[in-house]
Amino acid sequence: xxxxxxxxxxxxxxxxxxxxxxxxxxxxxxxxxxxxxxxxxxxxxxxxxxxxxxxxxxxxxxxxxxxxxxxxxxxxxxxxxxxxxxxxxxxxxxxxxxxxxxxxxxxxxxxxxxxxxxxxxxxxxxxxxxxxxxxxxxxxxxxxxxxxxxxxxxxxxxxxxxxxxxxxxxxxxxxxxxxxxxxxxxxxxxxxxxxxxxxxxxxxxxxxxxxxxxxxxxxxxxxxxxxxxxxxxxxxxxxxxxxxxxxxxx
Numbered sequence: 473x474x475x476x477x478x479x480x481x482x483x484x485x486x487x488x489x490x491x492x493x494x495x496x497x498x499x500x501x502x503x504x505x506x507x508x509x510x511x512x513x514x515x516x517x518x519x520x521x522x523x524x525x526x527x528x529x530x531x532x533x534x535x536x537x538x539x540x541x542x543x544x545x546x547x548x549x550x551x552x553x554x555x556x557x558x559x560x561x562x563x564x565x566x567x568x569x570x571x572x573x574x575x576x577x578x579x580x581x582x583x584x585x586x587x588x589x590x591x592x593x594x595x596x597x598x599x600x601x602x603x604x605x606x607x608x609x610x611x612x613x614x615x616x617x618x619x620x621x622x623x624x625x626x627x628x629x630x631x632x633x634x635x636x637x638x639x640x641x642x643x644x645x646x647x648x649x650x651x652x653x654x655x656x657x658x659x660x661x662x663x664x665x666x667x668x669x670x671x672x673x674x675x676x677x678x679x680x681x682x683x684x685x686x687x688x689x690x691x692x693x694x695x696x697x698x699x700x701x702x703x704x705x706x707x708x709x710x711x712x713x714x715x716x717x718x719x720x721x722x
Contacts, residue, residue, distance in 0.1 A: 473570040474554055476581045481522050482554050483585025484515060486565055486625070488539075491558045495548050501539030502589065503682075504531055506702050508538055510588060510680040516540065523547050565622040572628065579632055580676050586629070587672075588680040591618045593687055595696040610695035610719070614687070616663040616672055626659035638672065639665035685709060 474482070485491075489500030500519075502511060511529040519540060520526055525547060529540050542548075552558070555568025571582045595611035597603075606612065620626050623644070630642045645658040663669055672678075673687050685705035690696040692709075697718040700708075707713035 473568075474578075476577055477518060477522050478554055479571050479574070479578045479581040480585040481518055482556060482568060482571065483582040483587075484518070484589045485551065485556055485585075486567075487586040487588070487590030489589070491548060491551055491556060493558050495545075495552070495558065496543065498542045498548055498551060499539065500589070501532060501535065501537035504536065504538035506682045507589075507680065509702070510682065511538060511540070514679040515588075523550055565620065565625045567625065567628040567632070572632075576636065579636070583629070583632065584676045584678055587616075587618060587676065588678055588683070590620070591616065591678075591683065593617075593683045593696075595686070595690055595698065606694070611698055612690075612695040613664075614666075614669055614690045614696070616669055618661045619658050621656040621658060623659045626661050630661050633661070633663070638663055638668045640668065681706075689715060 485498075485500055488502055489498065491498050500515070502508075508529075516527070516529050523542070525542065525544065527540055527542060529538060531538050532541075555570065557565050567582065571578055594615050594617070596613045596615065597609070597611055598607035598613055618626070618629060626642055630640060633640045640661055640663045642659065642661050645660060663672060669687075673684070678684055682702060685702060685708075686696050689705055689708050693715055695715070696705075697715050700718065704713060704718075708715050
């Protein structure tokens with residue numbers, strides 16, 4: 473039904489895209505600052521190649537997002553033929569069977585797509601009594617997370633991760649995140665184990681600089697400051713900004 477690129481696109485759309493219930497349009501959007509490089513330098517080319525179209529991303533000022541919209545019937549039919557569900561927030565979203573039953577390359581491509589769009593990387597301080605001074609003062613504990621309102625989707629991703637020996641946990645957050653308007657229950661997959669995090673980036677090869685910059689900063693310095701913008705993280709990696717200076721002292 474599809475190959476490596478189709479699997480990655482399915483993952484990306486399942487993360488941050490949707491097909492209108494009436495099959496009139498297809499949208500995929502992200503943050504206009506953090507995700508712009510990913511759309512401009514990777515996802516748009518992937519969409520154009522797989523769907524055989526020629527579109528460019530744009531700002532949707534009303535939604536305050538950046539991304540792509542397509543209204544061609546043949547494109548919608550092609551996406552539906554890949555096993556994607558319809559609707560803006562699909563509680564019944566699931567991994568298509570052809571991906572579930574495929575080889576490692578296909579599965580990893582799907583995971584890369586959904587992680588690039590709807591995943592996150594974040595670092596926390598160590599608040600345990602066993603923490604040393606460095607880990608208690610700096611955000612040194614790195615985490616990978618994928619969230620969805622679809623329990624089935626997270627359970628399937630969890631099974632795929634376990635199949636390929638990524639140590640992970642899954643849990644449910646009742647009522648969603650307090651900072652979001654969406655109050656649906658959120659199902660969460662999280663990878664905390666260091667070796668699994670290294671393997672995730674080495675083997676899946678994520679394409680979104682939003683994630684890669686955080687991982688590379690953490691890998692180099694042993695921590696990544698919270699609430700940074702992508703420009704700040706690029707400057708840190710270019711040695712133009714000292715990450716220690718982003719912490720207030722005294």
